[in-house]
Amino acid sequence: MxxxxxxxxxxxxxxxxxxxxxxxxxxxxxxxxxxxxxxxxxxxxxxxxxxxxxxxxxxxxxxxxxxxxxxxxxxxxxxGLEDEIDVILVGVGKLGAALVQYSGFKKINVRIAACFDKNPEKIGARVGSMVIEDIKNAGKIIKATGIRVAVICVPVEEAQPVAEHIVKLGIKGILNFTPTVLVLPGSVYVSNVDMASELGNLIYYLKK
Amino acid sequence: MxxxxxxxxxxxxxxxxxxxxxxxxxxxxxxxxxxxxxxxxxxxxxxxxxxxxxxxxxxxxxxxxxxxxxxxxxxxxxxGLEDEIDVILVGVGKLGAALVQYSGFKKINVRIAACFDKNPEKIGARVGSMVIEDIKNAGKIIKATGIRVAVICVPVEEAQPVAEHIVKLGIKGILNFTPTVLVLPGSVYVSNVDMASELGNLIYYLKK
The missing domain is CATH 1.10.10.10 (Winged helix-like DNA-binding domain superfamily/Winged helix DNA-binding domain)
Structure with missing residues (x-):
């Protein structure tokens, strides 16, 4: 492409x-x-x-x-930002909760339409104006909405299985916030937000 | 360089x-x-x-x-990641609080040594194992520790004045999480973590 x-x-x-x-x-x-x-x-x-x-x-x-x-x-x-795009978010930890309410996504007309976790203590709780859904319902919601993009901010050891799971459910693009490399079919577009690598880069140049 | x-x-x-x-x-x-x-x-x-x-x-x-x-x-x-590097974080909102506890920084041997906010309701509160400091004390702490790197995650409209302020206090490198462009002297190294631009990029390619 x-x-x-x-x-x-x-x-x-x-x-x-x-x-x-x-x-x-x-x-x-x-x-x-x-x-x-x-x-x-x-x-x-x-x-x-x-x-x-x-x-x-x-x-x-x-x-x-x-x-x-x-x-x-x-x-x-x-x-293609004139039309609003819906995405899902998986992993409503501290970073995930922050991202659900992150204003920068709205600026580019992206809306987090559903967020998921597997922790029973989180499911049903609110984050901003949203209710956290059980990850078990992801398939249903992806199918009903036709959403193809997911933001992943689960713990690092869960990133790979979670990514494989949602790809099976129809997700075609992943914004990966976990500091790991996802191994997925070539047809899936993965973009990594690597906060540590940006900071490492900054420190490298300051040290020189 | x-x-x-x-x-x-x-x-x-x-x-x-x-x-x-x-x-x-x-x-x-x-x-x-x-x-x-x-x-x-x-x-x-x-x-x-x-x-x-x-x-x-x-x-x-x-x-x-x-x-x-x-x-x-x-x-x-x-x-240069063998030695631990201390940085400060300014703006302990949802994203800031998540970053204070973000494991990816530890992985590259970076430690958030102090975090600051200007909101009186936040100052003195805990986030993880840290106490949120008054931004007014930033000068003292930067001087005492010799820290030269700051992570900024304040609201977007405060980013520019906050950046100018901490640069005056001795900060030489900024990791900017706010979705804005910082205008600073050329001697200051700014790195932007642009979560929305990564997501926009992903969506662009999926749409094509």
């Missing part, structure tokens, strides 16, 4: 970050922006920014810049 | 992921591993793996593979 389109996941992630910056500009009532300005705080070269956009068409006017509102709308469309 | 050494932060992050995988192999008592095997589940090409290691010396034996224990030790040394 990536090769066909020749659009890397790095490009897609940058588009989301551009969108976030454009959102900030919208709030500040800034109407037009240059590629130099938009990239100056994002650790991205202006040429990279222009290249990222070039995959999708022509944006901006030479010598004028980019219309903030138009560009934000175009990126939302590219990313 | 990056240019001098010609080692990208992508390489460093991959090293941390290799290390995690080697840890799993160690636990499973696997002694020797090929570059094909180590990379097959990590979305990395064997050639990339060998290139990443080549920056730091010679590892592995042609036709034999890599000694798991030796390679893990070497990567820990490269990353």
């Amino acid at each position: 990536l090769k066909e389109k020749n659009i890397s996941s790095e490009t897609i992630k940058r588009l989301i970050i551009y969108l976030r910056y454009l959102d900030m500009l919208r709030k500040r009532k800034i109407k037009v922006i240059s590629s130099e300005n938009i990239t100056s705080y994002l650790n991205v070269q202006p040429s990279q920014f222009r290249k990222d956009l070039s995959f999708f068409g022509e944006f901006g006017k030479r010598g004028v810049g980019y219309d903030v509102e138009n560009l934000a709308g175009a990126i939302e469309k590219i990313l | 990056l240019k001098e050494k010609n080692i990208s932060s992508e390489t460093i992050k991959r090293l941390i992921i290799y290390l995690r995988y080697l840890d799993m192999l160690r636990k499973r008592k696997i002694k020797v591993i090929s570059s094909e095997n180590i990379t097959s589940y990590l979305n990395v090409q064997p050639s990339q793996f060998r290139k990443d290691l080549s920056f730091f010396g010679e590892f592995g034996k042609r036709g034999v593979g890599y000694d798991v224990e030796n390679l893990a030790g070497a990567i820990e040394k490269i990353l």
Whole structure:
């Protein structure tokens, strides 16, 4: 898929970050922006920014810049974020509970539609406005809703069996918050949020 | 710094992921591993793996593979993770509280040594084994401990002023969990953990 389109996941992630910056500009009532300005705080070269956009068409006017509102709308469309997407979350521990209420997901039009745990003491309890469901009901809920994306934040030793289980139930994309490598069929798209690796990276550069 | 050494932060992050995988192999008592095997589940090409290691010396034996224990030790040394590093955390909301107790940081030998909030109702309360400190005491604690790295998970609108404040107090590296772009002096190293952008990326590819 990536090769066909020749659009890397790095490009897609940058588009989301551009969108976030454009959102900030919208709030500040800034109407037009240059590629130099938009990239100056994002650790991205202006040429990279222009290249990222070039995959999708022509944006901006030479010598004028980019219309903030138009560009934000175009990126939302590219990313398919105009329509709300429902996902499930598995593992309502401390991190899971925090993610259920995380505002950043709402910003990209993602809604956690159901959350699951296997701990009987948690099942039926509330987290924010949601009730924690028994993981045994995941199959039913996935089938009824057609949800294909799951966020996993179970304990690390449960990550692999939980991932295999939900893939069998129809999940096609997993956002993995556990610090482990999931071994799954190639047809499943796994994205890892690796909080420790970001921190390790930061420390490496500070030590040098 | 990056240019001098010609080692990208992508390489460093991959090293941390290799290390995690080697840890799993160690636990499973696997002694020797090929570059094909180590990379097959990590979305990395064997050639990339060998290139990443080549920056730091010679590892592995042609036709034999890599000694798991030796390679893990070497990567820990490269990353400077043999010695425990203390960091502070600012903003003990739901996500902050989850991060204080997040096991992945311990795995890379990072310890959250102090956590801060400005909410009087939180100051003095416990989160895990820690007491939440008044942000007003951050200067004193940073000075006394020599800590240079901070994890920020305050509400998004407070991220910029909080970051500026702790940079004045001596912080040189920030792991930013807020979905915003921090505008700071070039001497400060900022790393963003962007949970929404990973999820957006996942959804983009599933939609195509």
